[in-house]
Amino acid sequence: MLLLLYLTILNVISFGLYGYDKHCAVTNKWRVSEFTLLAFALCGGTMGAFIAMQGFHHKTQHKAFQICIPLFLTLHILLLIIIL
Numbered sequence: 001m002l003l004l005l006y007l008t009i010l011n012v013i014s015f016g017l018y019g020y021d022k023h024c025a026v027t028n029k030w031r032v033s034e035f036t037l038l039a040f041a042l043c044g045g046t047m048g049a050f051i052a053m054q055g056f057h058h059k060t061q062h063k064a065f066q067i068c069i070p071l072f073l074t075l076h077i078l079l080l081i082i083i084l
Contacts, residue, residue, distance in 0.1 A: 003083070007044050014045025018052030018059070025058070034059075038068055046072045 017040060021032040037059070041049040050069050052058065059065040 010040065010043060010045040011048030013048070014040040015048035015052045018049055019056055022052075022056040022058040034062070034064065038064065041069055041072050044076065046076050 014037075017032050017037060021037065023029075024031045037049065046069060050073060053060055053065065053069065
């Protein structure tokens with residue numbers, strides 16, 4: 001139960017960070033670093049990051065995100081299978 005709460009919170013934050021970064025990109029404001037965006041995805045916010053990337057059309061052309069987000073998602077699914 002605690003794991004589900006952790007993942008939910010992290011995915012909501014991750015989604016919000018990607019949306020905020022997209023807003024900042026459009027309005028020429030200070031951006032969220034790519035390291036931060038990828039770090040939140042790696043720590044468990046991968047689904048939020050993936051949905052935000054597709055929904056906001058943000059970071060979809062960057063190789064690091066094209067490779068890392070699906071890789072992190074696969075890793076997280078495997079870990080959940082092992083844990084459950």
